[in-house]
Amino acid sequence: MEALDEAVGRAAEMGRPIFYTTGYWGLDSQFGVMNMAGLTIMGHVAKLAGQYGAEMMYFANKSHMVPIALDLLESGYREGGRPEMFSPDMVRYVSDDQIALQSSIMSWIFESRPSVVMQMGAIYAEAVNVMAAGARVEALQLGGSALFWLQAQYALICDYQLYGDEIYCAGAILSGDPAQLGQIRGRDWELLLIVLIAIISAIMANAGLNYAGIIGW
Amino acid sequence: MLKRREVSIAIFVLSLLVILFAEYTGVGRDVSSQIMIAVTMIVNFTLVLGFYNLFGHHIRIINRKNMPDMYYSVIFIATFLIYTGLQYFWPSGYDWTVSMVFTPLMMSVTMLEFTFLTMLWRGARVRNVFALIVIVSAAIIMIQQSILGNQIRPLWNLGNWILNVPNKGVTRGITILAGVGIVLTLVRALLGYERSYLGEVR
Numbered sequence: 001m002e003a004l005d006e007a008v009g010r011a012a013e014m015g016r017p018i019f020y021t022t023g024y025w026g027l028d029s030q031f032g033v034m035n036m037a038g039l040t041i042m043g044h045v046a047k048l049a050g051q052y053g054a055e056m057m058y059f060a061n062k063s064h065m066v067p068i069a070l071d072l073l074e075s076g077y078r079e080g081g082r083p084e085m086f087s088p089d090m091v092r093y094v095s096d097d098q099i100a101l102q103s104s105i106m107s108w109i110f111e112s113r114p115s116v117v118m119q120m121g122a123i124y125a126e127a128v129n130v131m132a133a134g135a136r137v138e139a140l141q142l143g144g145s146a147l148f149w150l151q152a153q154y155a156l157i158c159d160y161q162l163y164g165d166e167i168y169c170a171g172a173i174l175s176g177d178p179a180q181l182g183q184i185r186g187r188d189w190e191l192l193l194i195v196l197i198a199i200i201s202a203i204m205a206n207a208g209l210n211y212a213g214i215i216g217w
Numbered sequence: 218m219l220k221r222r223e224v225s226i227a228i229f230v231l232s233l234l235v236i237l238f239a240e241y242t243g244v245g246r247d248v249s250s251q252i253m254i255a256v257t258m259i260v261n262f263t264l265v266l267g268f269y270n271l272f273g274h275h276i277r278i279i280n281r282k283n284m285p286d287m288y289y290s291v292i293f294i295a296t297f298l299i300y301t302g303l304q305y306f307w308p309s310g311y312d313w314t315v316s317m318v319f320t321p322l323m324m325s326v327t328m329l330e331f332t333f334l335t336m337l338w339r340g341a342r343v344r345n346v347f348a349l350i351v352i353v354s355a356a357i358i359m360i361q362q363s364i365l366g367n368q369i370r371p372l373w374n375l376g377n378w379i380l381n382v383p384n385k386g387v388t389r390g391i392t393i394l395a396g397v398g399i400v401l402t403l404v405r406a407l408l409g410y411e412r413s414y415l416g417e418v419r
Contacts (some may be wrong), residue, residue: 018309021282027414028260033399036406036413061269071416092274093267099326127283128333132399146395148388152351164391168398171411180410187401194393217332 001173003160004045007140011051011115018058019114020045021105021130022121026062031122033168034146035065038113039119041144041170043072047120050080057108060093061101101125109133120144120167131157139214144170220418225411232256233407355378 006208022038025031042058049056058069069091094104106107106129109117117134119127123145134141135157143154144162154161160168171189172180232252236395239249275290343349360366361376405411 017255020396024289025401026260028256033406034410037398037402039413040411043413056245058218060267062260063265063270064263066263066266068271068414070417075416075418088270088386089274089277091270093273095267099323103326114362125333128336130339132336135340135342146391151391152355153337153390154362155348156315156337156343156352160343165394165398168395169295170401171402171405171413175410177410182399187397190397191394194397206292 002171003142004048004052006042006122006162007094007116007118008052010140010178010189011049011054014115016115017055017057017112017119018049018116019059019105019109019112019134020118020120021059022118023123023145024101024126025124026059026065026121028064031147033202034122037167037171038115038144039068040174041118041120041167042069042078043096046073046076046078047080049074049154050082052075052080053082056090057112058091058113059101059105059108060091061098063093063096066091066093078117097127098124102129104160105130106133109137109139113120113137116140116142119140120162120170122147123150128153128157135197176203178203222412222415225415226412229414230409231406233403354383 001033003017008018020042022035023041025035027035046056049053056073060066070088072082073090074086077083092104092108094100102125103182105126109130110133114137117139118141118203120143123130123143124147127143127145127150131141131143131145131153140160141158142160143150143158145151145154146165146167148164151161151163152177169184174183235245236249236252239245275293278290279294281287285363300311300314303314341348341352343352357372357379358376363373366372366376380385402411406414
């Protein structure tokens with residue numbers, strides 16, 4: 001999360017835009033919650049862009065993301081202190097087709113040479129093509145998704161990555177609100193419990209005990 | 218007096234609670250399905266906004282007479298008008314265009330697995346130990362899946378071990394973590410902390 005400052009500062013210094021996408025899926029799918037987390041980070045990046053004076057660009061693959069992204073960018077630039085920098089051209093809808101999305105993004109990256117490429121949310125197969133285009137223009141790359149097949153790809157290509165469910169914690173961390181940060185602590189205890197159950201289950205299974213029968217599942 | 222933002226949050230929270238309640242108890246499934254239908258209708262209506270955004274962008278390019286982008290924008294708008302006209306006035310012509318022009322073009326563009334791997338190797342950088350582990354594992358699996366790899370027994374066994382032990386373990390771990398994370402975010406949304414869907418910066 002600390003890299004967000006560095007990334008936006010880099011874009012402002014270089015005078016090149018920041019590219020942001022929440023990927024193929026919208027808020028109406030099974031990945032809606034993941035995209036909600038991606039939008040939260042986008043709002044924070046827009047605020048930083050307003051503070052540093054960097055331009056942003058967002059490509060939408062679902063039409064209902066257009067008004068949400070416009071509102072986020074507008075309020076982000078206003079909060080950042082540069083409302084005049086916001087332009088409706090910063091959000092571009094490119095149809096519901098995935099190939100259209102990835103080719104439009106790649107074309108825009110090669111033309112505009114952004115200094116930062118951020119992919120946060122429910123990204124699909126377009127992720128690698130977008131990251132490869134970002135690598136070609138030597139952009140700083142940030143990735144974050146809870147989809148397991150993206151973890152290795154992000155580890156290979158991105159400079160900074162939110163692993164697994166870290167994207168879901170981003171909203172709470174960015175808010176700095178003690179109540180929300182307490183929720184993250186609660187989640188850590190929950191995960192510790194899951195790990196303990198996994199270890200006990202593995203020991204019991206290897207000892208030949210029917211652990212599922214013991215706990216009545 | 219409720220403000221516009223609070224009304225939006227109330228609609229979101231109430232709808233979500235009704236859907237969750239119906240899902241877990243089976244009570245009120247009719248109301249839940251009506252909410253889902255309403256969501257689909259609203260999402261479809263937002264296509265008008267997408268249409269406005271997309272056409273606005275291309276019309277601005279044409280007005281600026283920005284070469285060669287202008288040609289692409291003209292082709293885009295012409296294709297849209299031709300497609301729409303064909304669908305309403307000559308459906309068999311529309312079917313022919315889809316099967317003989319659109320589908321072959323899309324198939325040639327897609328080639329998903331090939332472009333996927335090519336792009337991955339082009340963009341890959343070994344920045345740390347984890348990236349090195351990923352790239353070595355990927356190389357082993359790729360060789361294992363080739364005709365040559367099939368013939369080398371230790372390599373075949375190593376590839377299978379990578380797929381069945383560390384890969385499967387990590388997949389399960391991430392799936393569990395993602396599940397916990399979804400609950401975490403939904404609880405924040407239900408409590409009104411998470412408001413990014415309203416276009417609000419936190």
